[in-house]
Amino acid sequence: MLYIPCPWCGPRDETEFRYGGEAGVAYPADPDAVDDAAWSEYLFVRSNPKGWFEERWVHTSGCRRWFTVRRHTVSYEIRDPRPIGEST
Amino acid sequence: MTVDVRRSPLAELAGELAAVGGPGSVRFAERPFRVQVELRAAADAPVSRLYEALALMLPRGVGYVASTGDRDALCLAPRWWLVTQSPEPAPVLESALAGRLRTAGGAAVSAVDVSAQRTTIDVTGPNARDVLAHGCSVDLHPRAFGPGRCTQTALAKAQVVLQQLDRAPTFRVLVRASFARYLAEWLLDAATEYVG
Numbered sequence: 699m700l701y702i703p704c705p706w707c708g709p710r711d712e713t714e715f716r717y718g719g720e721a722g723v724a725y726p727a728d729p730d731a732v733d734d735a736a737w738s739e740y741l742f743v744r745s746n747p748k749g750w751f752e753e754r755w756v757h758t759s760g761c762r763r764w765f766t767v768r769r770h771t772v773s774y775e776i777r778d779p780r781p782i783g784e785s786t
Numbered sequence: 787m788t789v790d791v792r793r794s795p796l797a798e799l800a801g802e803l804a805a806v807g808g809p810g811s812v813r814f815a816e817r818p819f820r821v822q823v824e825l826r827a828a829a830d831a832p833v834s835r836l837y838e839a840l841a842l843m844l845p846r847g848v849g850y851v852a853s854t855g856d857r858d859a860l861c862l863a864p865r866w867w868l869v870t871q872s873p874e875p876a877p878v879l880e881s882a883l884a885g886r887l888r889t890a891g892g893a894a895v896s897a898v899d900v901s902a903q904r905t906t907i908d909v910t911g912p913n914a915r916d917v918l919a920h921g922c923s924v925d926l927h928p929r930a931f932g933p934g935r936c937t938q939t940a941l942a943k944a945q946v947v948l949q950q951l952d953r954a955p956t957f958r959v960l961v962r963a964s965f966a967r968y969l970a971e972w973l974l975d976a977a978t979e980y981v982g
């Protein structure tokens with residue numbers, strides 16, 4: 699089980715959280731101008747690195763806030779928990 | 787004569803809860819019908835007027851409690867508090883406190899009476915921490931937690947608000963009414979090895 703540090707509540711079991719996927723995927727500035735290929739890219743295509751990955755979690759059993767962490771996809775080490783919109 | 791029609795979620799278990807344990811181990815008691823108001827404030831909310839309405843400074847740190855008399859304000863998340871206090875003497879549709887907070891806070895504040903959502907179980911005694919540790923992964927050791935602290939977490943997989951009242955230690959567990967019976971029976975079971 700992962701031990702995830704909530705920026706507000708501190709470290710908690712993974713079971714208290716829900717996963718939100720890759721962080722920093724921007725909504726298209728002009729969605730009407732986006733063609734099908736670019737739209738499906740926006741919806742479905744995510745980076746899949748072997749290594750550090752920026753991702754979102756929500757602390758559903760606690761403060762119910764979304765936040766961003768950097769997780770290593772091989773070692774599962776988690777760093778830099780922070781509120782959304784704040785950079786490290 | 788007025789009849790109090792309220793029935794607490796653990797009324798039927800009151801005898802069992804009272805019969806278990808003692809001052810040397812752990813004791814349980816439901817504190818039914820406590821007033822609970824959920825308070826959320828926008829960034830521009832007039833917090834000084836909320837302080838006046840509550841006679842209490844709202845804690846800013848998530849996981850901290852401010853108290854005056856029997857009124858507690860638990861900071862559950864940024865700009866989100868649970869205010870609890872003694873029960874109303876008779877059933878009411880909404881506690882006066884919720885209305886007072888809305889009047890004080892105006893459009894930048896949401897104050898909702900959620901008293902019926904949860905009931906309150908106090909767990910006290912030298913083994914209180916051990917009993918909770920059977921089903922709660924939050925570190926409740928004095929170096930990490932203590933009187934004046936609170937948190938939302940899962941206890942035996944039930945979502946709870948957990949608050950420490952004193953160093954006895956006494957923990958206050960706020961649990962949804964529909965989970966109360968399950969959780970009370972779980973607590974009684976978890977206490978078995980300490981109550982002989």
Ligand SMILES: [Zn+2]
Binds near residue numbers: 705757762
């Ligand atoms: Zn949290």
